[in-house]
Amino acid sequence: MSRLITVLVIGAGSRGSNYSSYAVCFPDRMKVIGVADPRAFARKRLQEIHNIDKDNVFDDWKVAAERERFADAVIVATPDKLHKAPAVAFAQKGYSILLEKPMAVTPEDCKEIVRACQSSDVLLSVCHVLRYHPVAIKIKELLDAGLVGDIYHIQHLEPVGFWHFAHSFVRGNWRNEAESSFSLLTKSCHDIDLIHFWMGSKRCLKVSSFGSLSHFTKDHKPKGAASCCLDCTVEESCPYSAKKIYLDQAKQGDFNWPVSVVCSNGENDIESLTEALRQGPYGRCVYECDNDVVTNQVVNMEFEGGATAAFTMIAFTKKLGERKTTIYGTKGELSCEGTGPIVVYDFLQKKETEFSPDKLAFPPCLSAHSGADYYLMESFVSAVAENNPSLIQTGPEETLRSHLLVFEAERSRRENRIVCFDT
Incomplete structure (x- = not known):
């Protein structure tokens, strides 16, 4: 039986609360x-x-980081732009770190996090939860067993979901x-x-990418639509x-x-939700938001040996997050x-x-991403309890390589050119 590990949660929002629920389901693990969050409601909820x-x-x-280490691990689930500072600070204090994805929003910050964890010799697990799902692992096992021979192409689709994109990437935190x-x-x-x-x-040798912000712009606002959905006379015709x-x-x-993220005070009643939609960002017309992230993007990659x-x-x-993958060998x-x-x-x-x-x-408490959140937490808790980094699929060097590929793909899209990696 692995020993009980203690955890400090930095960022008590949706993801921090979700990961910390592992302690409710498995109190012996x-x-x-501890919890740190600038919002009184979020702190109090996790405290209770x-x-x-x-x-x-x-x-x-920062107050928690100034103290001597008082927990085995820290869950860093702050907003994306605020990942680097706490990750580095707590690594230097000797905490094992579970870091919500993305690691950070610049290549330089990602590299600094990796250096801090390696120099302090602490465990780092980045929350690329899909790697931990049994389906992804089984696919890897079948590929490694040679069932399709040499891989020459991977086709992978992420369907975000029409209403999910509107929630998170038009009205929400990632817009x-x-x-x-x-x-x-x-x-x-x-x-x-x-x-x-x-x-x-x-190894990936070169990458190209194309994409744009489509539809969710002022030019597509229906005639007669209001700025707030609650006041809109054409709302019934808007998906x-x-x-x-x-x-x-x-x-x-x-x-x-997604209702749980709309009411910042955590009230679960129709009146509070209605007021939050009227006063807050989630009731805004999707054609009048300050969103600028792309709605559709393709990334093409060439790997060693001619694989693509x-x-x-x-x-x-229609589907939300149900990835579709075909691998040709x-x-x-x-x-x-x-x-x-x-x-x-x-073929034979x-x-x-x-x-x-x-x-x-x-x-049920860790059912997000079809249970991948649970498999991530199970691996991380076991790795910390047993001091066994081999249980972590998404450690510092591996995650840094895939992050750098993402940054280069976006550079390709912005600069409208093929980006080649250094050989």
């Missing part, structure tokens, strides 16, 4: 003993859930590059990382209406995500959508075989 001593509740993470970063980094670094993972030891996304869900008694990969991110989809073709099954077509035998992952069981 992890205990949250985990029965945190008042001396370990902070409105500024504006100046406040967060570009969407390939904030949304799709998961997917570039998966391609990097499945390609194995093959992106805040009434449809939030109020319809709440009227069914469901105040979970093509990634597509698109906002306008010299001996066969592998395909998978969502959580499977994984289908391999053997001319037949299909279905494969399922070894396990697909997770607690």
Whole structure:
């Protein structure tokens, strides 16, 4: 039995709360003993859930970092632009670190985090949760076993979901590059990382990318539409209406995500939600927001040995996050959508075989990303308890390589050219 580990949570929002819920489901494995967040409501909520001593509740993470290390690990789930400083500070204090993706919003900051963790010899796990999902791991096992032969192309699609994109990337926290970063980094670094993972030891040599902000602009605002969905006379004909996304869900008694992020005070009632939509960002017309991140993007990659990969991110989809992957090799073709099954077509035998992952069981409190959040936390907690970095799939060097690929892909899109990596 692994020992109980203690954790400090930096950033008590949606992701910090989600990861820390592992301690509720598995109190013999992890205990949250501290929280830092500038918002009083967020601090109090986690303090009550985990029965945190008042001396370990902070409105500024810097105060916690000034103390001698008092927990085994820290969960850094601050806004994207605020990842580097706490990650570096707590690494220097000797904490093992679970860092929400992306690592940081510049290559230089990512590299500084890696240097800090390596020089302090602490564990770092970046929350590329999809790598930990049994389906992604099973695909990797099948590829490594040679079922499709040598890989020559990976086709990977991320369907963001039409209302999810409106929630997070038009009205929400990741809508504006100046406040967060570009969407390939904030949304799709998961997917570039998966391609990097499945390609194995093959190094990416060059990358090109194209994409733009489409539809969610003032030019597409319907005639007669209001600035707020609650006051709009044409709202019924709009699929992106805040009434449809939030109020319809709440009227069914469901105040979970995405409704849970709308009310900053945590009130779970229709009146509070209605007021938050009227006064806050989530009730805004999607055609009048300050969003500037792209809605659709393709990334083309060439790897060593002539292998290629093509990634597509698109906002306008029915499905939400159910990735679709096809991997083409010299001996066969592998395909998978969502959580499977994984289908391999053997060229020699001319037949299909279905494969399922070894396990697909997770607690409801960690069901996000089809349970991948649970598998991430299980690996991280075990790695810290056993001081075993091999249990971490997304350590510093591996994650840095895939992040740098994301940054170069975005540079290609902005500069309208192919970017070659140094040989």
